[in-house]
Amino acid sequence: MWKINKQDKTPLYQQITSQIIQAIQQGQLMPGDKLPPERQLSQLYGVNRSTVVRALEELVSLGWITRKQGSGTRVAQGRWGSRQLLMNQWRALLSSPFLKEDPYVSELKKKQTQIGTIDLYTGDLPEELIPDFEFPAITWEQVLYEEKKIHPTGYLPLKKHLLNHLAEEFHLPITGQDLLITSGSTQGIFLLIQVLLDTGSYMATEDPSFLFALPLFASLGIHLVGIKQDEEGIDCHELEQAIQTKKIKLLYLNPNHQNPTGKTMSLARRKAIVALCEKYHLPIIEDDVFSELGFDETLPSLKSLAPDQVIYVGSLSKLFGSTIKIGWLLAPQTLITSLASAKKRMESDTDLFPQLLATAALTSSDYKQKQIHLLHELRHRSQNFETLMQPFASDWTYIPIQGGLYYWLTWQHQALTRKDWQLFLEENLLTAPAFLFSNDTMSVRINYTRLSDAQLSIFQTSLLRITEKIRKDAVYE
Structure with missing residues (x-):
């Protein structure tokens, strides 16, 4: 890494840009990682500092990195799916129409098959709630x-x-x-x-x-x-x-x-x-x-x-x-x-x-009845979830919902990073942090419908441990 081919006719700044994008896609650079300072990068690449600056500005415009005075240059934490590629990378993309999956999601999916995890990430109803219809035999x-x-x-x-x-x-x-x-x-x-x-x-x-x-x-x-x-x-x-x-x-x-x-x-x-x-x-x-x-x-x-x-x-x-x-x-x-x-x-x-x-x-005669029964169960699980969250009111807030699958919890204290959300994976709680849907890192999507009565206390205990760990680093005004 940090090497370019000066014999290549591709402009140097584009080579640098392409290499950093590739490093992020391959997991060599992770969201939130800090890049070396401009002066150090120019020395590593053996190019003028202005070339490095242009490459970094290109990466910012494409959504791959963020630059902030006082905190340096970092790999962007949010909106993985909407990052853009350089035009010279489209050819390579033709063989694979999807960009590399967000590393957090990749790690999460590995845990989905493990025993003991509570999957509140998946965007479907749990099997036990899906209405059971009889389908006629057909020749x-x-x-x-x-x-x-x-x-x-x-x-x-x-x-x-x-x-x-x-x-x-x-x-x-x-x-x-x-x-x-x-x-x-x-x-x-x-x-x-x-x-x-x-x-x-x-x-x-x-x-x-x-x-x-x-x-x-x-x-x-x-x-x-x-x-x-x-x-x-x-x-x-x-x-x-x-x-x-x-x-x-x-x-x-x-x-x-x-x-x-x-x-x-x-x-x-x-x-x-x-x-x-x-x-x-x-x-x-x-x-x-x-x-x-x-x-x-x-x-x-x-x-x-x-x-x-x-x-x-x-x-x-x-x-x-x-x-x-x-x-x-x-x-x-x-x-x-x-x-x-x-x-x-x-x-x-x-x-x-x-x-x-x-x-x-x-067209089943009991379709409406089964839907009413499902909505009754969803309302029950929604009420249970809100009751469960009451002890966390000073740390996590949410807006009451009128239906659907999701609650949106928001952390009330210090700014969180992607690394803080690893705590959920470590506790075997599979959720969807805000950085999957925006540049925000303070909230998380919970599919409450997948939280059975038997799992409520397990979830509450795990969330308590996570909250206590995050609060240790909180800076209260």
């Missing part, structure tokens, strides 16, 4: 018959049921709209991005947002712009500034039980956001995958407030588990026709069998 002849009902936009019986369900349960407009079945909501989101955005385009979302945890954005060359949130949702003033200065082409929002914060956007903020986007003709992707997991009646969706301005994304994966990869896009008919054509060109067909299973479950 191969019946499969061939049902296959004739496949349309470019999806399996027609499933489409019909979903459209009726969305209209009746969530009051979504379906006149002039159409539905495209996808293999989960994530496929739908990426399909929209690939069709609606060009390389180098800017897309806005909440900060924090689970989109920042997806490395594919960097490989697509899409710039994610994080807009801060307050207690009501995404900040309108900051969003408008970003629209004006960065020429935002698309806005992604998760208004109900937002991932990762669990927040639900207020009705007043929803109306303000819609008005702002109509003013600037900015399309909105409304990700509503947690809609079936709300404790109370949901607020009007962005889609219902502006049918032609909003593309509505839904999914069954949060309700039935990730095994049934079924999602959908609800949008104006002309857009769905174009998206269906693009989906076919990309050879991203949605398999028939998951659509058959989804149809059987949704």
Whole structure:
């Protein structure tokens, strides 16, 4: 390391930049690690100090390092998935469309298979809560018959049921709209991005947002712009500034039980956001995958407030588990026709069998009863979690949730680093720290639904040990 090839025609500063990015991706430099001072780096590389400065400035602009007077140059701690590559690195990326996984997540996944860990990281319901439906026996002849009902936009019986369900349960407009079945909501989101955005385009979302945890954005060359949130949702003033200065082409929002914060956007903020986007003709992707997991009646969706301005994304994966990869896009008919054509060109067909299973479950006579039972259990687990957190009120805060899968705990004392979050792994508590979703390092996402009654005391004891260890280094004002 710290060596470059001066015979190479590539500019020296680009060689330095590429080498440091590679060192971070390979784990030689870890998030939070301090780089040598500029003068020392220029000596190590045998180049002018100005060359080193230019390389470091490039790394800052790409999101790989941070520079702060008095604390030096460090490997960035947050937003691993949204870091950008140099143009001369795209060729190497073609053989592997995803950037290297965040090292914290890699370590966490190794622990997922170990006995004794409590997995509050995974974004699914635990198996014991997933509704159990009986699926009718089906012959191969019946499969061939049902296959004739496949349309470019999806399996027609499933489409019909979903459209009726969305209209009746969530009051979504379906006149002039159409539905495209996808293999989960994530496929739908990426399909929209690939069709609606060009390389180098800017897309806005909440900060924090689970989109920042997806490395594919960097490989697509899409710039994610994080807009801060307050207690009501995404900040309108900051969003408008970003629209004006960065020429935002698309806005992604998760208004109900937002991932990762669990927040639900207020009705007043929803109306303000819609008005702002109509003013600037900015399309909105409304990700509503947690809609079936709300404790109370949901607020009007962005889609219902502006049918032609909003593309509505839904999914069954949060309700039935990730095994049934079924999602959908609800949008104006002309857009769905174009998206269906693009989906076919990309050879991203949605398999028939998951659509058959989804149809059987949704049309089951006891579907509503099973969903009510699930929501009762989720409310019970949510209340248990809030009771459990009461003794930690001076150290950890959270906003009460109205449904969904997540609580967002925030540390109240000294600034934390990635290394502090290793304590959770050491205690075999698998969680999702804020740096996976933003540049913040003070909060953590907890999937409370995966915390059974039997695990409550274990979790509480482990969190107490972690809290005490972190408090030892706290500096109180």
